Amino acid sequence: MRILVVNVNTTDSITQAIAQQARSVAAPGTEIIGLTPYFGAESVEGNFESYLAAIAVMDRVLAYDQPYDAVIQAGYGEHGREGLQELLNVPVVDITDAAASTAMFLGHAYSVVTTLDRTVPLIEDRLRLSGLDQRCASVRASGLAVLELEEDPARAVEAIVRQAELAVTQDKAEVICLGCGGMAGLDEQIRQRTGVPVVDGVTAAVTIAEALVRQGLSTSKVRTYATPRPKRVVGWPMRQGR
Amino acid sequence: MRILVVNVNTTDSITQAIAQQARSVAAPGTEIIGLTPYFGAESVEGNFESYLAAIAVMDRVLAYDQPYDAVIQAGYGEHGREGLQELLNVPVVDITDAAASTAMFLGHAYSVVTTLDRTVPLIEDRLRLSGLDQRCASVRASGLAVLELEEDPARAVEAIVRQAELAVTQDKAEVICLGCGGMAGLDEQIRQRTGVPVVDGVTAAVTIAEALVRQGLSTSKVRTYATPRPKRVVGWPMRQGR
Amino acid sequence: MRILVVNVNTTDSITQAIAQQARSVAAPGTEIIGLTPYFGAESVEGNFESYLAAIAVMDRVLAYDQPYDAVIQAGYGEHGREGLQELLNVPVVDITDAAASTAMFLGHAYSVVTTLDRTVPLIEDRLRLSGLDQRCASVRASGLAVLELEEDPARAVEAIVRQAELAVTQDKAEVICLGCGGMAGLDEQIRQRTGVPVVDGVTAAVTIAEALVRQGLSTSKVRTYATPRPKRVVGWPMRQGR
Amino acid sequence: MRILVVNVNTTDSITQAIAQQARSVAAPGTEIIGLTPYFGAESVEGNFESYLAAIAVMDRVLAYDQPYDAVIQAGYGEHGREGLQELLNVPVVDITDAAASTAMFLGHAYSVVTTLDRTVPLIEDRLRLSGLDQRCASVRASGLAVLELEEDPARAVEAIVRQAELAVTQDKAEVICLGCGGMAGLDEQIRQRTGVPVVDGVTAAVTIAEALVRQGLSTSKVRTYATPRPKRVVGWPMRQGR
Amino acid sequence: MRILVVNVNTTDSITQAIAQQARSVAAPGTEIIGLTPYFGAESVEGNFESYLAAIAVMDRVLAYDQPYDAVIQAGYGEHGREGLQELLNVPVVDITDAAASTAMFLGHAYSVVTTLDRTVPLIEDRLRLSGLDQRCASVRASGLAVLELEEDPARAVEAIVRQAELAVTQDKAEVICLGCGGMAGLDEQIRQRTGVPVVDGVTAAVTIAEALVRQGLSTSKVRTYATPRPKRVVGWPMRQGR
């Protein structure tokens, strides 16, 4: 089985970290292919960047010319999943949904700890649209930008732990979701520090993608995610312009 | 006052129709500029096309090099408004929100009549995110594609009236919103046929944009719609690649 | 165009302030008529007074014997709008709805800052009924009574700013609505102090009423707001009893 | 124990029917006093009439000069209960709430069958405000006006049974609430015809009022229903004008 | 009228206290029978114990061989009510629902003060299922275990008052529900200390059960609570195994 794990930003080192995290949980026989979009922001922390990432991810996946069995969109709270679902016949798993869905098997309520405060409403909105917000106790910001996570992992752990503890004690969360693809690999440390299960969206998404493939399940094509109607589209794929 | 009214698809005749509709209600002294995106689909009827439109609209607005006071995104149920709100300092009004917001002043519940069934969930999702869905009785599809509206307006009126009547009698709607920018100009006929107020999103949006400007109000920049952080963005504006 | 702006209490100086605020934003050619009810409380700060105001406003509007194009009910969180909508054929705009509806075009979430704590649930209830509460971050009380606002505007500004700042920092509001007709004219100062858009319900309502009239839209008469059935009504209009 | 049962309209025969219905379930030692407002509509079937009833009921209760232990507002879906709660220290029970609250002890979902279609949204709104709408399967109109119920009870039973059956089979209601004070006395026939429990709001309210009194419980005065602040009120009580 | 009041745990002294509380409000002619389950936990403070109590209560009621008119399940936030409703033809009242339903007649919002933090989610879930959570401001834990309430009532009152005061001042509750059958008899002291109405679930349930019986109302048998279908059940009643 081959799973494409697509980063939402154009920073290759993050793609590598995400792919490595994905491989850490992949079943024997599952091949993980990490993909970096050809265009977009070096980190995605807002709506403009996220919308740009939406089409950059679609563009990158369509440009991949080998067979694959599932696609993981590895951005937390980002736009675009529905477009991929229309364009592809294989299952598409967004790490925001994957983490929330997994967390709900582990506790009565979960919280997300993410990067900057400005990304909190994006995550809240995506969870609302996905219908996975009913047991979300809170989405909290660590105050660290995406690229800062990589620069100083120790500081990142501290900032995340601080918010995770507040989520548990004040918001009554029983599970923590790491709300950024760039937090890949920090779950174990944070679990030890907080004493509650910590869900990493990337590993959650890998297991869900594998599960869907093994069950022979993929996106329903009867209505919302039907293949786009044939029509004149100007300027797509955009990479033709490069 | 100058208001940009941006079409979400690349069909110029629709841009003209929308701009004409906008001018029909604009106050004296308001100049309406109709803009067609440089790339994207000839009609937008699904998520892929809508996401592409999202950035195409942002791209087109940023390419406009004259001063302006407000922007109207003239696509019903489309993605992207939040990105524009981040990028701009002037008010941004989406016609989906404008129509719903206006309808709520006119009756206890409203329905939207749109084009194809596949676009219904997009509109429902946008209304949910905007928090304007509580009094939405239904979103109904006329079964006509966007470009068919233009080709045969008489048939379009019949199809829309049929669904509007069902919305009133079965779903208990008291107001109808025309759920497609391409329906501009049909409101009066449908009002006469159904006996309930019919809201056109484009005219609603023009009056709301003017109202915001006259009150000196614009997008809040403290959190969700703060200006994007300075960072390396590759391949944007995309039109540089053309 | 002539718009009636009806105060909900019997204090003439407040009617004057509201009418002046309305005129500050009215389009050229819009005439604002301020009306004070013939009976009711000098200030409205609770359910009994608000219910009394509901009929006093209807009574006052019906007693107005010149033509008019729209009616604004200038009380925040008060009862009665639905009755006016039944009795009249012109559009009716409540300032609570007008402010919320306007705020939702400006930010992801808004808060209302009102007078006394006891009026908070009234406002929350009206927003819930109007279906405009989904993006309401909070309704906060300044602790000042309606008549105190007039007596000491400087103190009022301080008290409102304090709650507005808490709304922004703690409740994550991005826009503030001034939750009392008697706060007319304070918006600019509070905007400067808090850095977020501040919506005044009276000016918002004027622009919305004008917009509805310009679009030829008025209350739907098919169900909820149909004209009252002809029947024997004793003791109405009440002013006949005076 | 003395309980005031206040009609919302000015038709004495309905007051008598309601009072008789109340007495049929009242405990030994409970005295039922039926009151008719001094002003208002002969039947209440809309917002204007309902708002007028709101103050007419308050006016009538305040005019009652003997001691009493509780007040029942015997109108279905009407405005005003909150005002009574502010003005009085004894418990106030609205029959809309009483019926819904009782029905929820009897089945998984309940429906209300009322008079005219135009009153349906009023009932829905009152249930929403009361927080008793979550298990409401539907509010259905029999199509009969309030005064028609009295004129032809047999026809009324047929019309109500028809809607009750649809509520059970289509809307999955397991309990029916009779949605009009004027339906007093029809419950037994409708129960026999539909096979599901039928709740009469008046009898439900009497038992709840008695229950509150026996438990020594009354309206909380700490916030929403605090006694009105002392202030100048012009034209109240309105009956002084007569 | 005979009402069975069934304790959910196997501690007889609690059964006695509950029965005594029930008798304090019962109408003349109402006989209260306190029942203790034959199996289960000495106190119920979690899901395992609560599920065990669910069938222990059913078992105990079925073992009661005298006629009775209604059953009260005297556990706060416990499982099982729906099973009793299926098995019996007489009304079943759960004290969680009874308290919430009563509180909603007394104030705009209510809070529950219960025992341990771990029982809070159980109560929240039961209120959600009952559709009585819309006006629940909060469920707060006093930190005392069920059996500690009995051992040191003075300390219990202090701990409950502390949380009740926070519920009123911070959560804006206007009424307090005592969230444990074992708090029977403490209501008056807490009412005096907090100044808001305090609802005891047991007394509330007695008056509601009496009210249903007097109105001739019982559980609807058309769907959710239809009598179990005849089938082979192994190991039930479990007490046969004793």
Added chain:
Amino acid sequence: MRILVVNVNTTDSITQAIAQQARSVAAPGTEIIGLTPYFGAESVEGNFESYLAAIAVMDRVLAYDQPYDAVIQAGYGEHGREGLQELLNVPVVDITDAAASTAMFLGHAYSVVTTLDRTVPLIEDRLRLSGLDQRCASVRASGLAVLELEEDPARAVEAIVRQAELAVTQDKAEVICLGCGGMAGLDEQIRQRTGVPVVDGVTAAVTIAEALVRQGLSTSKVRTYATPRPKRVVGWPMRQGR
């Protein structure tokens, strides 16, 4: 990895079918152990039977004396999962949640097709508690009892297909969940007949249980599902009484 798959009823042939279905998707190295409760109903179709099953499942799992890594409760819409989560340290997956959670990755809305109409509210309630109901278009009954599914699979397929088609065309479901453990093995036929993805709760649960184990995740023990406090429990395990 060893996973216990526990039937909720006492019919061994159903346990065998469920276990076989589980094995059909289990990863290499996963051992599936099918368990039948020692007591309870031969089929579970209502609350009494479901509550009995809740403790019977707990009893059966505790009686299993070999090591295991996860537990699947194979009843659709049944009580008890929370109790297992308290008692065990390994992950617990309910097939109702597993199916819903899986379906949400495949389409915008899903429906459940179950057995008898009386079980519909149980499933709706469990989905509401699990917070997985937001995108549930409907729960529909095929009209077949659990044991009838086994007796005549061809008739079962017809009845399920009929409801599945209505779910897709009328309720706008895009995915169907098979709402009964006894429907194991019918998914492929129904998928072919309806053209939409069909989710089997048992296979979904197996993949989710495996995923949790592989990620080292288990139930959070900080609050709702903390291990029961040590206390005197009479009559448990109940099988001691046999």
